[in-house]
Amino acid sequence: MTNIRRALIPLAVLALVLAGYGVHRSGARGEMVWNRVAATGDCHCADGSRFFFWERRADPAKVVFFLNGGGVCWDPRMCAFTGEHGENDFYDWSNSAVEPENRSGMFDTTRADNPFAGYSFLYVSSCTGDAHLGNASHTYSPGLTVEHRGYVNGTAALAYLAEHYPRAEQVVVVGKTAGSVAAPIYGGLVADRLPGAKVTVFGAQSGAWPDNPDFNATVLDARWGAYDAMPGWAVDGLTARDWGVPRFWARAARHDPAIVLARFDFAYDPHATSELTRWLHGNPPDLLAEIDGNEAAIEAAGARLHSYTAPGADHQIFEPDRFYDIRVKRVRLVDWIRALTTGHPPADVHCDRCGP
Template sequence: MTRRWIVLLAALALVLVAGAVALRFSAVKGLEWTRVVPAGDCRCADGSEFAFWERRADPAKVVLFLNGGGVCWDATSCAFTGEHGESDFYDWSSRGVEPENRSGMFDVTRSDNPFAEYSYLYVSSCTGDAHLGNASQAYTPQLTVEHRGYVNGTAALDHLARHYPGATEVVVVGKTAGSVAAPIYGGLVADRLPGARVTVFGAQSGAWPDHPDFNAGVLDARWGAYKAVPAWAVDELAVRDWGVPRFWSQAGRHDPQLVLGRFDFADDPHAASELARWTSGSTLDVITANEAAIEAAGVRLHSYTAPGDDHGLFEFGKFYTIKVRGVRLVTWLGALIGDAPPGDVGP
């Protein structure tokens, strides 16, 4: 082979490699995130800076993703221990909780991802209050926790309304503890963007309790949630009567156009393990009772319950492989955000 041909082949190889890199960069570029630091009184539990993340795609379709991150309500569980702002109980700063280019619902290259074309606002919890709190709580003379989850979350909502005023579809997705307040945020989105179709999909908080002591002692006394949320979310309910399942019924009654759905693993050992003192019966028993109470209030709650003791969903390949009674979760979820919400699926 002559030197001329060797040079030509080498040049062609460089062109092909450059093309492959460009294609890969183009695909990855769609997953890039922009860090947004809102103004106002936003902060994490330790008083440090709060931020959320944005991925801009179709401005008419938006996912408001309320990340998990654990919860706390006493000096032990709320202590600022561990590294990178994370303890065994909750995330107390925004260090290390930024989104990654993950799999699951964040793999926008998959044709079966119902959110592939959506813009995302990714709101992590760093306040130990399930995106609900507005209180500065002194647990000891050395430990003051800023439970400002509701302040942080509504700052992200303000960004949504300001930068996506023409949105026609908004899906509020809540992960674990982040799904507790998801229906309240769904109602708030509907208030801010009345022209949008709003769907709420909360995953893995179906077993959270409706117990008077938890409602008054944690939601209100520790986190200040009862006083923080809008009037329609309380609607003259007494503090001890205002429990997590009622977030769904209050939101559905406030805006009957909301589409509400939830997902749980039937025997998830982590779903509400820290709340055991306020619950009784199996995880599935609590989930079933909560859903019955919500629907008894006249609110339709679409449900998908998978068998087993698994945990985790949105960032994993199982988001696409879970199938119960012949119905794939991702197909069911596509119907939930579509024009014909699906029937319930269970083990």
């Protein structure tokens, strides 16, 4: 409780503490106070441990639903419960090391140019190796059974959003790396739960993920059980098993055309697809060609996907302060995001000299 004593806690947050919702922590700059929320229902991390998410209570009319990354896995080597603090080299398999405090970037709410400064936040970590999509218990070896329950966990946080922010006027679903894979699906689910809210989806750094039948069958279906968990949106006669990752965007757009959809990618981010190489085109694959090809296919399927493609091979954007420094063709990323969320979707931004 040391951090709580040092921070000035708003009365609304103090009320949550007294109500027993969870442990509050203050951010590094003394502004963001987080409440840990124990998820209800059959929610677990990959190792069967308890799943929880985090809340920053601010403006109840404006909410960021943040789907964190955390990596993915689909074989015994990738999914092993090795390493320290609940994470190995491929994914986080428990929540033990995840706390959204001491952040900068978009979590620095003291900056006037932060487009999310006044928002409430729900911070949903991935600890199941399935990009927030799974609902399966998969045995990879005699001593390794993984609870791929990302969709169960994510929709529990979504139910909390709908219950505690019923009058939300604006919800921005932000997906980071692997968390951005499912972001358009959650955008559609938010629109279903909160029909009066304007919903914006901003997914970062999964633009090169493939729509590959082998990947869809081997990983999404057989390992993660994602297709059995998908919402029953009947669109153009296609069932969930007709959806690959890029098609998630088109399905969400056709399900609710009012959703604003947007993505960000570095043109040659090697970390965004490091495990996916065998399902991409070429050896080595041209990541920018994959990103551009996926966007063309999404828009050909009837979606309007706003996009910002930056040069180079960087990876993180949300936590570092360079969130405020990224600029392509004189368009600053934070200004572009602000336009997305204020009813004036901007033109696409794409680097000319994109090389790493």
